[in-house]
Amino acid sequence: MSALTTTATRTDAHEPEHPRRRHRRLWGVTAVAGTIALVVNIPWLNAILVSLKSEGDIGRGALVTDFAPTTEHYANALGAAGYDFPRFFMNSALIALGTVVMVLLIAVPSTYSAVRLGFGGRFIMNSSSALRLLPAIFFAIPYFLLMSNLRLLDTIAGLVIANTFLNLPLGIILLSAGFRDIPIEVEEAAWVDGATTYRTLRSVVIPMLAPSLVAVAVLVFIFSWNDYLFALVLSSSRATPITLGAANFVTSTGIRWGDISAATLLSTLPPILFAVFAQRYLVSGLSSGAVKG
Amino acid sequence: MSASTQAGAGRAKWVLASPLIVFAAVFVAFPLFQGIQTSFYGLTLQDPAAPWVGWQNFVDLFSSPNFLKAARFTVGFALVVTTIETVLGFALALLMNRAFPGKKVIFTFLLLPIMIAPALLGVMFRLLLNGDIGLVPALLSRVGLDVSLFAPDTIVPMIVLLDILQWTPFTFLIIYAGLQSFPTDLVEAAQIDGAGRWRTLVSITLPIMKPIIFAAVFLRLIDAIRTFDVIYVLTAGGPGTSTTTLSIFVYKTAFESGNFGLAAAASTVIMVALIPLVPVLVKRIARSEKRP
Numbered sequence: 001m002s003a004l005t006t007t008a009t010r011t012d013a014h015e016p017e018h019p020r021r022r023h024r025r026l027w028g029v030t031a032v033a034g035t036i037a038l039v040v041n042i043p044w045l046n047a048i049l050v051s052l053k054s055e056g057d058i059g060r061g062a063l064v065t066d067f068a069p070t071t072e073h074y075a076n077a078l079g080a081a082g083y084d085f086p087r088f089f090m091n092s093a094l095i096a097l098g099t100v101v102m103v104l105l106i107a108v109p110s111t112y113s114a115v116r117l118g119f120g121g122r123f124i125m126n127s128s129s130a131l132r133l134l135p136a137i138f139f140a141i142p143y144f145l146l147m148s149n150l151r152l153l154d155t156i157a158g159l160v161i162a163n164t165f166l167n168l169p170l171g172i173i174l175l176s177a178g179f180r181d182i183p184i185e186v187e188e189a190a191w192v193d194g195a196t197t198y199r200t201l202r203s204v205v206i207p208m209l210a211p212s213l214v215a216v217a218v219l220v221f222i223f224s225w226n227d228y229l230f231a232l233v234l235s236s237s238r239a240t241p242i243t244l245g246a247a248n249f250v251t252s253t254g255i256r257w258g259d260i261s262a263a264t265l266l267s268t269l270p271p272i273l274f275a276v277f278a279q280r281y282l283v284s285g286l287s288s289g290a291v292k293g
Numbered sequence: 294m295s296a297s298t299q300a301g302a303g304r305a306k307w308v309l310a311s312p313l314i315v316f317a318a319v320f321v322a323f324p325l326f327q328g329i330q331t332s333f334y335g336l337t338l339q340d341p342a343a344p345w346v347g348w349q350n351f352v353d354l355f356s357s358p359n360f361l362k363a364a365r366f367t368v369g370f371a372l373v374v375t376t377i378e379t380v381l382g383f384a385l386a387l388l389m390n391r392a393f394p395g396k397k398v399i400f401t402f403l404l405l406p407i408m409i410a411p412a413l414l415g416v417m418f419r420l421l422l423n424g425d426i427g428l429v430p431a432l433l434s435r436v437g438l439d440v441s442l443f444a445p446d447t448i449v450p451m452i453v454l455l456d457i458l459q460w461t462p463f464t465f466l467i468i469y470a471g472l473q474s475f476p477t478d479l480v481e482a483a484q485i486d487g488a489g490r491w492r493t494l495v496s497i498t499l500p501i502m503k504p505i506i507f508a509a510v511f512l513r514l515i516d517a518i519r520t521f522d523v524i525y526v527l528t529a530g531g532p533g534t535s536t537t538t539l540s541i542f543v544y545k546t547a548f549e550s551g552n553f554g555l556a557a558a559a560s561t562v563i564m565v566a567l568i569p570l571v572p573v574l575v576k577r578i579a580r581s582e583k584r585p
Binding site for chain 1: 305306307309310311312313314316320321323324325327328331385388389391392393394395396399400401402403404405406407408409410411412413414415416417418419420421423425426427428430431432435455458459461462463466467470515518519521522525526539540543544547548553556557560561563564567570571
């Protein structure tokens with residue numbers, strides 16, 4: 001496509017484009033990019049449609065558009081039909097929040113120690129990067145054995161620990177970039193004033209670290225909310241999060257697609273809300289390691 | 294470093310690092326050791342008194358047609374989706390790399406698939422492909438194609454397609470973020486010198502973007518090799534073993550067949566195979582830290 005336009009661009013590269021033509025070309029970009037954005041989101045847009053149809057309308061096929069919208073499936077997913085979904089939601093929230101707290105409690109002091117006090121040298125960063133790459137499935141078996149020895153199978157605590165393990169490397173990588181961005185002069189001034197290391201960290205450094213803390217919290221929340229593999233291995237009923245609950249619901253017989261669509265959509269809401277309202281943190285977090293985080 | 298001159302820093306260094314040291318010892322180093330150790334035992338779910346079997350699990354593994362098939366499928370799948378997603382992600386990043394009406398909303402929508410749990414996407418894909426009520430079969434039968442999408446021949450292309458829908462946004466994001474720090478004056482200079490758009494792309498944009506594209510390929514490749522959630526929920530590795538990735542093979546061997554020793558051997562092999570890739574990313578992260 002570009003090859004065909006080459007000659008045209010070459011001749012008119014310096015001449016200002018006619019405003020109306022430029023205008024039309026930019027709306028063309030909107031149309032193409034908008035279509036792509038629509039296509040990649042088909043899976044959940046389709047699920048929205050199904051979740052609003054009655055069981056009868058769902059049975060009439062996917063291309064039926066003349067249906068009376070209903071919210072019964074959302075009511076069912078939220079407890080009206082006696083499913084376990086409310087408990088699954090609660091478990092997911094507890095696991096995700098617990099993981100965020102654990103990751104921050106471990107990563108903030110130790111990354112500060114590594115970046116500013118010379119703890120571990122490059123070893124901490126290198127092994128964090130390496131752990132990010134190891135296949136999670138490798139740890140499924142030892143974690144199952146470890147958690148059953150610790151009597152933590154099928155508990156929220158067990159899943160919080162597993163998700164902390166999965167997300168700690170990312171937390172350390174992002175926080176170390178955050179610590180490095182704080183000018184050391186600020187800390188030196190605090191030391192000169194006689195503040196201890198702990199006090200400097202608590203009163204001077206951590207307040208300045210706020211953006212990195214938010215980025216880590218948001219990403220760790222999403223990733224632990226979305227975890228499936230460790231939930232599958234480590235939980236069986238009491239601690240089951242929504243990802244596992246929804247997937248199990250589908251594999252059981254007699255699928256009620258309206259209810260499952262509603263439940264699935266509700267459980268994608270927290271990550272999607274974050275994606276909309278905390279976008280800049282996600283962009284920097286997801287691309288860390290690839291481009292400067 | 295001036296930090297070391299600070300009073301009491303020597304002890305504080307260890308105190309502050311102690312949570313990480315404890316966690317890493319109990320929940321990283323020990324499981325790592327136990328995972329490798331298990332691969333040398335005949336450990337099963339039923340038999341806690343596992344005998345030492347030496348290299349037997351590895352011998353069994355490499356003579357298991359299912360493992361070799363899963364390895365082939367995983368590598369093939371990862372190479373195909375990574376290639377397509379990188380090309381599409383790059384094209385999309387070039388398209389989005391300008392101001393146009395509605396850009397902010399479109400950008401947000403493009404990133405949504407990355408945020409959705411792969412397991413839940415697996416559920417949505419099942420709904421999409423369902424023979425009775427799914428959108429894809431309905432559209433296909435409109436144009437006269439009546440195929441069962443869950444048949445061995447059609448499910449693999451479907452899985453590739455669905456992976457592209459979910460992860461092209463990821464390669465797009467990485468490459469787009471890279472384009473933001475791209476020196477635009479170079480492109481302008483080239484255009485003033487009379488270089489066409491295609492020429493500018495090949496001679497200037499691509500060479501400068503090479504490290505970023507490489508990183509996108511690398512991150513996507515590693516994640517594709519690890520794929521578990523979405524395929525497990527969609528097909529559970531079937532029909533037969535036609536969509537069994539290495540991760541699904543390990544999971545099924547351990548938790549369905551109860552053969553922990555063999556599964557641990559398989560996951561040790563996967564890890565050892567990925568280790569040569571690790572220094573590449575470690576170096577990249579180190580480099581991005583040094584950049585101003």
